[in-house]
Amino acid sequence: MSENRVVQGRMVTAEKLAELIEDDSVMEAESIADADTDCPDCGGDVLEVGYMPSVTEYVVGRKCQDCDWSETDRD
Numbered sequence: 001m002s003e004n005r006v007v008q009g010r011m012v013t014a015e016k017l018a019e020l021i022e023d024d025s026v027m028e029a030e031s032i033a034d035a036d037t038d039c040p041d042c043g044g045d046v047l048e049v050g051y052m053p054s055v056t057e058y059v060v061g062r063k064c065q066d067c068d069w070s071e072t073d074r075d
């Protein structure tokens with residue numbers, strides 16, 4: 001399932017969302033989900049996506065839909 005979502009005014013795919021979080025290209029990304037949390041910076045809605053930045057690593061990243069805030073589970 002691939003569903004595009006709006007992040008900071010732009011439509012993004014799961015892979016593009018992962019690249020925004022990673023600030024780099026990723027190998028593979030799962031579908032986008034809604035995170036059970038609000039952005040600590042602006043209170044906006046937060047999206048979550050699992051992805052593989054490399055063959056040996058799996059990361060869950062979160063990104064605000066409204067501002068630059070993001071985090072990963074390796075933080």
Ligand SMILES: [Zn+2]
Nearest residue numbers: 039042064067
């Ligand atoms: Zn925010």
